[in-house]
Amino acid sequence: MNTAIPKNSACKPPTQTYVYCLLTQKKPFGVGVFSHQQAKAIIRQFAAAYHIASPKGCQPGTVRNACGYLTLPGALNSLKYFLHHSSTFPDLDCTGPHFTKPCVAGSGLGSYYITPQFAGKIQQLNDNVNTGIREAATYTQSAFVDVRIVFDGVLSGDPANPYFAKAAAVNPGTCCNLASGGGLVSFDGLHPSNTGYALIAYYVIAAINERYGRHIREIDVTKAYDGTRCSNKRECFPDVYAPH
Numbered sequence: 548m549n550t551a552i553p554k555n556s557a558c559k560p561p562t563q564t565y566v567y568c569l570l571t572q573k574k575p576f577g578v579g580v581f582s583h584q585q586a587k588a589i590i591r592q593f594a595a596a597y598h599i600a601s602p603k604g605c606q607p608g609t610v611r612n613a614c615g616y617l618t619l620p621g622a623l624n625s626l627k628y629f630l631h632h633s634s635t636f637p638d639l640d641c642t643g644p645h646f647t648k649p650c651v652a653g654s655g656l657g658s659y660y661i662t663p664q665f666a667g668k669i670q671q672l673n674d675n676v677n678t679g680i681r682e683a684a685t686y687t688q689s690a691f692v693d694v695r696i697v698f699d700g701v702l703s704g705d706p707a708n709p710y711f712a713k714a715a716a717v718n719p720g721t722c723c724n725l726a727s728g729g730g731l732v733s734f735d736g737l738h739p740s741n742t743g744y745a746l747i748a749y750y751v752i753a754a755i756n757e758r759y760g761r762h763i764r765e766i767d768v769t770k771a772y773d774g775t776r777c778s779n780k781r782e783c784f785p786d787v788y789a790p791h
Contacts, residue, residue, distance in 0.1 A: 589626075589629070592629075592634075592636070593617055593622070593625065593636070594615065594617075596625075596636040597615070597617060597621075597636075597639060597659075597660045598615065598662055599614075599615025599616060599617060599660055599661070599662060599663065600615065601613075601614060601615065601663050605663060608670065608695075608699075609667075609670065610667045610670045610671050610674070611667070613663045613664070613666040613667035613670055614663060614666060615660065615661060615662050615663045615666060616660060616661040616666060617659065617660045618658070618659055618660060618661075619734075619735045619736060619737075620658070620659060621639060621658075621659030621660050624637065624639075624659065625637060625639070625659075639659040639660060677693075677695070681693070688758075689758070690751075690754040690755045690757070690758035690759065691754060691758075692747075692750050692751050692754045694747055694750075696710070697710050697746070697747065697750055698710075698725065698731075701714045701723075701724060701725055701731065702724075702725050704724075713746065713749070713768070714731060714746060716769075717730070717742060717746075717768050717769050717772050718730075718769065718772060718773075718789075718791070721790050721791065722742065722772060722789050722790055722791075723742055723743075723746075723772070723789060728788075728790055729789075729790070730742050730743075730772070730786065730788065730789030730790055731743040731746065731789075732788065733788045734788060740786050740787075740788035740789055741771055741772070741786040741787075741788070741789075742768060742771055742772040742786045742788075742789050744771075745766050745768045745771030745772070745776075746768050748766050749765060749766045749768055752764075752765055752766060753765065771786070772785070772786050772789055773785050773786075773791070774786065
């Protein structure tokens with residue numbers, strides 16, 4: 548839910564949330580279009596209902612100022628319930644077949660949302676794992692690509708950043724960034740699109756070539772985006788998650 552939106556975005560400011568972009572699309576999930584003010588109000592209610600608000604503000608991807616998260620399934624299920632039950636929210640802790648009782652309401656231990664405290668612990672664990680991978684690559688003198696740095700660069704919105712410039716050059720003025728519908732992530736806002744995977748592969752191949760003196764042909768990310776990078780023309784199609 549808390550995905551920062553870069554300056555050049557398919558989802559216009561002033562938003563900092565992926566779910567906001569979904570709510571303001573044309574007929575999201577079969578319901579009418581929400582205005583910007585309605586979408587922001589619903590998000591505030593989500594945050595209060597599930598204890599994912601950060602009163603002093605938060606920064607995605609940090610430990611000290613971690614953000615709470617409402618997962619996409621949680622957002623969709625809650626939105627459906629919200630629209631059909633007089634603007635109230637379901638209990639995401641203690642209801643449903645995959646929850647066992649007794650449970651603690653507001654614990655955030657279900658599969659639908661993550662509290663800021665738990666998000667911070669997850670981020671710390673993730674950082675430790677990434678540090679281990681980096682140290683192992685250094686020790687074995689292996690090719691190494693920090694994908695997080697690549698996507699942080701895209702997220703920066705800075706034309707001088709080489710990672711942002713590479714993504715923005717896929718189809719200038721149209722694609723690509725990390726916003727909802729921005730072209731690099733799929734519908735869930737988490738997994739890369741075909742274009743996103745092609746961008747990652749571009750830097751992986753570059754690292755392999757540099758480290759081992761190989762000459763693997765680089766991937767043309769634009770061709771992956773527009774669906775022309777394949778040997779079997781019957782299986783070629785433009786990236787369905789990217790704007791064209």
